[in-house]
Amino acid sequence: MPILYNFTKMLRQPFTIYHHFLLLNLLSSVVSVTTANNEVAALYSWLHTSPSFSSSFSNWNPSDANPCSWSRIIYSRKNFVTEINIQSVALNIPFPSNLSSFPSLKKLIISDANLTGSISPDIRYCNGLTVVDVSSNSLVGNTPYSIGQLRNLEGLILYSNQLTGQIPKELGNCINLKDLRLQANKLSGNLPVELGKMSKLETFHVRGNVDIEGKNPDELGECRNSKALGLGDTKISGSLPASLGKLSKLQTLSVYNTNPSGEIPLDIVNCSKIGNCKNLKVLDLSSNSFSGSIPRSFGNLSYLQELILSNNNISGSIPSIMSNASSLLRLLLDTNQISGKIPAELGLLTQLYVFSAKQNKLEGSIPSTLANCSNLRLDVILS
Numbered sequence: 166m167p168i169l170y171n172f173t174k175m176l177r178q179p180f181t182i183y184h185h186f187l188l189l190n191l192l193s194s195v196v197s198v199t200t201a202n203n204e205v206a207a208l209y210s211w212l213h214t215s216p217s218f219s220s221s222f223s224n225w226n227p228s229d230a231n232p233c234s235w236s237r238i239i240y241s242r243k244n245f246v247t248e249i250n251i252q253s254v255a256l257n258i259p260f261p262s263n264l265s266s267f268p269s270l271k272k273l274i275i276s277d278a279n280l281t282g283s284i285s286p287d288i289r290y291c292n293g294l295t296v297v298d299v300s301s302n303s304l305v306g307n308t309p310y311s312i313g314q315l316r317n318l319e320g321l322i323l324y325s326n327q328l329t330g331q332i333p334k335e336l337g338n339c340i341n342l343k344d345l346r347l348q349a350n351k352l353s354g355n356l357p358v359e360l361g362k363m364s365k366l367e368t369f370h371v372r373g374n375v376d377i378e379g380k381n382p383d384e385l386g387e388c389r390n391s392k393a394l395g396l397g398d399t400k401i402s403g404s405l406p407a408s409l410g411k412l413s414k415l416q417t418l419s420v421y422n423t424n425p426s427g428e429i430p431l432d433i434v435n436c437s438k439i440g441n442c443k444n445l446k447v448l449d450l451s452s453n454s455f456s457g458s459i460p461r462s463f464g465n466l467s468y469l470q471e472l473i474l475s476n477n478n479i480s481g482s483i484p485s486i487m488s489n490a491s492s493l494l495r496l497l498l499d500t501n502q503i504s505g506k507i508p509a510e511l512g513l514l515t516q517l518y519v520f521s522a523k524q525n526k527l528e529g530s531i532p533s534t535l536a537n538c539s540n541l542r543l544d545v546i547l548s
């Protein structure tokens with residue numbers, strides 16, 4: 166301790182040196198050493214009150230000149246903290262309040278750590294951040310709009326907290342964002358149309374934020390690199406925008422239980438453009454109030470493994486062209502108004518292992534061709 170204090174005090178003294186080169190040399194060492202000491206002081210002052218400090222951070226010695234040997238800290242050759250990576254330790258302390266002390270921070274990962282309090286708007290000072298993962302904590306309050314200033318951000322992982330308020334529209338400025346996971350919080354309001362500016366976005370999850378509402382924004386179709394879109398268990402309403410058909414890389418589209426009141430009538434025919442998302446593997450539109458008949462275009466989804474349309478108001482018959490979706494493993498159509506016969510062509514889906522169609526108006530008999538689906542578990546009641 167005393168060494169550290171004397172040293173920082175010395176550095177704070179105004180000094181006057183006339184020799185040009187000597188001044189330059191001194192300045193460069195002053196900059197790196199003071200910063201390192203700030204980082205030691207800031208890390209220690211933030212974490213030392215944690216009940217896990219003595220057990221999990223025993224090598225965090227506040228008299229060290231820098232934190233290069235500290236556990237869970239990555240320190241660059243240029244003498245700055247570049248990564249804080251603390252996972253599955255019960256910290257039970259608030260989010261760090263002193264982020265301006267870490268000018269070179271690239272990754273801030275504090276997850277499953279019972280971090281309390283709110284995300285500090287000071288996070289904007291760490292403008293080199295590429296990943297912020299504070300998932301599975303006890304964070305409350307808003308997502309600060311200042312995160313929009315982090316232009317290098319590629320991952321913002323905030324799931325499983327108690328965050329409230331809207332998704333800040335400023336996030337649209339994080340044009341390098343690929344991974345935005347906000348699920349299982351208490352966020353509310355509309356999805357900002359600015360999401361459409363994130364052309365690199367691959368994963369976007371907001372499921373389980375039951376107060377997120379408003380229409381499915383057309384702008385989601387601008388995120389052309391989308392691979393996973395999870396909007397389930399929200400109050401997002403209205404049909405899926407046709408623009409989603411532009412998402413040729415989409416693999417998972419999960420929009421279950423989003424229109425619980427059923428006030429806005431949804432016609433599943435309006436989802437026919439999804440048939441253009443050639444790489445789709447999972448399509449879950451269950452527990453909404455879709456009516457209309459299953460779009461024939463779904464038969465074009467040759468990588469589709471799961472089609473989950475359970476618990477809607479879908480009518481018409483099962484299109485025989487569904488047999489062209491030859492990767493199907495699970496086809497769940499139960500609790501709808503589907504009528505007619507089960508098409509014999511479904512027997513071509515030899516990998517199918519769950520076919521559920523109970524609680525519909527299907528008639529006739531189970532086609533013998535289904536015997537070719539050797540692992541099939543059938544859950545069908547015919548009238």
Ligand SMILES: *[C@@H]1O[C@H](CO)[C@@H](O)[C@H](O)[C@H]1NC(C)=O
Nearest residue numbers: 203204206207210262263266
């Ligand atoms: C921030 O860190 C500095 C040392 O870098 C320390 O003096 C100050 O008390 C800290 N402030 C807070 C609010 O923790």
Ligand SMILES: *[C@@H]1O[C@H](CO)[C@@H](O)[C@H](O)[C@H]1NC(C)=O
Nearest residue numbers: 255256257258279280281303
């Ligand atoms: C999380 O930390 C807070 C504050 O220290 C504490 O009151 C709470 O009991 C902790 N929660 C859990 C699940 O450990």
Ligand SMILES: *[C@@H]1O[C@H](CO)[C@@H](O)[C@H](O)[C@H]1NC(C)=O
Nearest residue numbers: 403404405407432434435436
């Ligand atoms: C849904 O499709 C019907 C025709 O099938 C069309 O009249 C209606 O405008 C569409 N609704 C939306 C929201 O696209």
Ligand SMILES: *[C@@H]1O[C@H](CO)[C@@H](O)[C@H](O)[C@H]1NC(C)=O
Nearest residue numbers: 440441460461462463464465
């Ligand atoms: C399936 O795709 C083909 C070509 O990719 C297209 O011509 C056809 O219209 C599609 N079928 C449906 C029902 O959308």
Ligand SMILES: *[C@@H]1O[C@H](CO)[C@@H](O)[C@H](O)[C@H]1NC(C)=O
Nearest residue numbers: 427454456457478479480502
């Ligand atoms: C179900 O769809 C039918 C038309 O197929 C419509 O008449 C009925 O109102 C719908 N029921 C609900 C609960 O939406």
Ligand SMILES: *[C@@H]1O[C@H](CO)[C@@H](O)[C@H](O)[C@H]1NC(C)=O
Nearest residue numbers: 461464465467486488489490
């Ligand atoms: C179904 O798939 C077969 C084989 O890939 C193809 O020849 C046929 O045109 C497809 N049918 C439709 C209606 O897309």
Ligand SMILES: *[C@@H]1O[C@H](CO)[C@@H](O)[C@H](O)[C@H]1NC(C)=O
Nearest residue numbers: 512513532533534535536537
């Ligand atoms: C099962 O598939 C084989 C060829 O894959 C076909 O010859 C046979 O007719 C099919 N059986 C039924 C019952 O469809």
